[in-house]
Amino acid sequence: MNFNEYGFLPPHDYEITLNELRESLLVRGPGDGEPWDVTWRLFLIDQLEVLVQQLWDVGIHQIYIDGSFVEAKAHPNDIDGYFECDVMELATGELERKLNALDPYKVWTWDSNSRKPYRGYTKKQLPMWHRYRVELYPHFGQPSGIKDEYGHDQQFPAAFRKSRDTFLPKGIIKLSR
Template sequence: MLPTFNEYGMLPAGDYELTLDELRSSLLVVGPSPSPPNWDKEWRLSLVDNLEVMVRQLWAVGVTEIFVDGSFAEDKDHPNDIDGYFECDMDALISGTLERELNRIDHYKVWTWDPKARQPDRGSFKAQLPMWHRYRVELYPHFGQLCGIQDKYGNDLEFPSAFRMSRRDGRPRGIIKIGETP
């Protein structure tokens, strides 16, 4: 069970393991109580449905350590997307094997982290990966490398550290670990 959002509108620091079904019935989708008037439960549910497609593809290639957060894990009425990372084998990633296996499964062939594959989004100035354009979910591979995000002191972080702090103010926050459905 998830705790309620803290005074900063985030999950309290910690890892919270949820299955996809538990995620669908959590406060991240149904909203806190009392529910804010503009809470977009339908949008949040569609994001989880899209996340499920990608998570099942990762499971199919043997990836089980999957974590999600971003504005989806905050008290934002209408989050833009779901962000996350997954732990993977460095050799499978660097050789391109992981990307090829995932794209063999995905009908839209969206699995890439190549910056050249980013396309602008009409609603912003930010270029997004193909997976974001199709699913509104961005999942990044992690094998122990730095991720390009820095803490408030300018130190480079790995995904596990970076995803457990607010990018706005560096406060610690909670993250969701996707548990496998039995």
């Protein structure tokens, strides 16, 4: 795994464990002499691990991460991702209840009313972002709210495999146990 000329992982789903992620280019850096915030990136992985373990504990195993964390950016703001889930478990609130039963901060919600501002950011953030600096969204086949280059809504799998400004294809990380 290496960054391409655009600072992205080449288009592919890179399946790796959290421990492999900690030792990867994404945390250790490209080794080109440019500054790379390894400490911050390790912190983000530790935070991600808390949420991923909770997803695994409720039986969710298709988990993908993306965003500036998987780009050649020395200090990413956070980790973004999505996971595949059952629409009925999400719609009934059962998934949220199960996850919040595991999380001491009860951060599992995607209700837009739960979003709060954070200094220096224009976008309001979910409770999980405020606590963990990670946002993981449920995916069951619905649009993501992210538009493609033609203005059409994309599902998470497509939206997370393109850059949001240039729409160039890029790689994504699939977490495995």
